[in-house]
Amino acid sequence: MSLSPRARDRLIGLASPAVLLLLWEALARFGWIDARFFPAPSSIATTFVRLSRSGELWDNLTVSLGRLAWGSLIGGVPALLLGLAMGLYRPVRAIVDPLVAATYPVPKSAILPLMLLVFGLGEASKIAMVALGVFYPVIINTTAGVLEIERIHLDVGKNFGATGWQTFRTIALPGAAPLIMAGVKLGAGMGLILIAIAEMIGAQSGIGYMIWNAWQLMSVDTMFVGLVVIALLGFAFTWMLDEIERRLLPWKARG
């Protein structure tokens, strides 16, 4: 067989999860693993179809996606603007940097009780958790991105009479964009982790709630459906952000 190394890698890449699923299916059917904890993939798939037909899955998914979207916006936009200002203006950096450095190491999951206390059991606490998760990677990467811009480019802006806002728009933002995108990707992953945790505690809807509720009802099939959906979400976000990056930063394209 004559396959290029790349095509062969791709083939193996598709085959290895397929083989694992088949193995799992076989093990579950022949009773070699406890199907109560690890139901066969076919039975998970059946549950998946049932849950999407009943609308339960879509309802929970829509709720989670809405919280993710609002949280990303509320956490990401201020982080972006503040990060740009921190990169460009030393005094802003001097004020904000210690605050970020002091609060960043606190695990976001540890702040959940505080968020529930402050924002209550409603939507606001879930959105706040996502916002927190997105805020830190974006502000840290944006600041680093602006600081990495070559001095000469800022000199050019000054020499050609760029105003503060023009410097923001034509140099700081595009110059920092590659690192900002990296921050957004990290933030998206963090948001996904935190929404799952936040929805498990004190929520009546969302994918995280679905997983937690399934555990309480010992409906393991449903739990696995939730896990698969979250995995697919992460995959979709990565693909989407890669695509956005490709279009937004054509100058970063290699070759």
Place this chain on the structure above:
Amino acid sequence: MVPPHLRTPAKIAIAGLSKSFATRHGPFVALDNITLSIPRGNFCTIVGPSGCGKTTLLRILAGLETASAGIAEVAVDEPGKPLNAMVFQGDSIFPWMNVWNNAAYGLHMRRAPRAQVREVVTRYLDRTGLLPFADRYPHQLSGGMKQRVAIARAFATDPEILLMDEPFSALDEQNRTLLQEELLRIWDEDKKTVVFITHSVDEAVTLGDRIVVMTAHPGRIKRIVEVPFERPRNVLALRADPAYGALVFRIWGELRDEVDRARRQEAEAGA
């Protein structure tokens, strides 16, 4: 616009200009009492050993540094035009903008009317041979092409004076000669006042109407030499002229002591 009969003869007037920087070992004098008058339309080249403060002088003229003492003034002939535009040493064009937007940068910053931007940028991209590459990004260009973009950007801004800081120093010999020729061709059209810094005596003689030789640290003016060759100049033909060789030799003579002195200073600083 200032009417021609009211204009002062000097386009750039520098008097008693000094610049010192604070360092851990006390003040460092980069420029010491520079007095220089550059007439309107003059192509003034400045040569000096590395570390003689020539870039600092240019940055003060560009408004990127402030002088410690003395004045550096540019006569304004057409209020509303930018005072200066600089062609920087090294990679100064924005990697995130295509060739067109890089060349249009100065005009965009001044919010020039769309039609003017289109006309002026087309003209200078055409003259630098970049028009077919207007959509390209810098990572797709060679070093020579990038420097052409930087030159087009400076000319398109239509400033009162042009400042150039060793713009060709990173290029190979062949590209450098080509770009010198192009620069002279574009400059000949409206003969803006230029201050051009270089460490190459050849380049200074090829391009300049007048050569300012600077001393090693602290930077002072050692000698001002007028270049007699008429314009328009052909770079290669000029180099075949015996008078050209004689002038290069003479300026090298002026410069040699300074380069030696700069080298000794470096050795002492290193010891």
